[in-house]
Amino acid sequence: MKVFKSIFVLMLAMATVSCSSDDDGGYPYTKNNLTGTYSLVYLQSTQVKTVIVEGFEVVTTTEITGDTFDATYAFSPDNTVVKDGTYRIVEKITQNNQSQESSRIIVMNDERVSFSVQESAKKLTIDGKTYDVSQFGTTGFRLKHTDSSEEPNGGSIEYTEELRFTK
Secondary structure (H helix, E strand, O other), X not given: OHHHHHHHHHXXXXXXXXXXXXXXXXXXXXXXXXXXXXXEEEEEEEEEEEEEEOOEEEEEEXXXXXXXXXXXXXXXOOOEEEEEEEEEXXXXXXXXXXXXXXXXXXXXXXXXXXXXXXXXXXXXXXXXXXEEEEEEXXXXXXXXXXXXXXXXXXXXEEEEEEEEEEO
């Protein structure tokens, strides 16, 4: 029984230590900590556009999923990020229960754009688009952007985008 208690206490201690490293507070989101080169490993976006045509709502959903990633984002201290490499996107457009799908390769050839870090708000703006930053750590982070707008004719556009990076 004494051995069982010792093993139990040891396992409890290991679980406590391993869980504490998963907390967001362990590695602060700062510009200095962001500086470096990251691999893009995930891209997903959805746009739902509603238009009014002769009194009827027409909804078009566009889903984009990235794959076959060989792309990097290099964040430098001078507030520029260099995007380089390739990845494929699959675009699926659905309207009135009918869908069409297409794919294409995105090529980024040392594209230089600006970025800014809003540390306290955990936001990152890349080339004018602002993202919420989550799961920021020594091995990577996630970005999420959402936007919505109302059209003058009563329609609307809802957009979400998520990117994931590893170091």
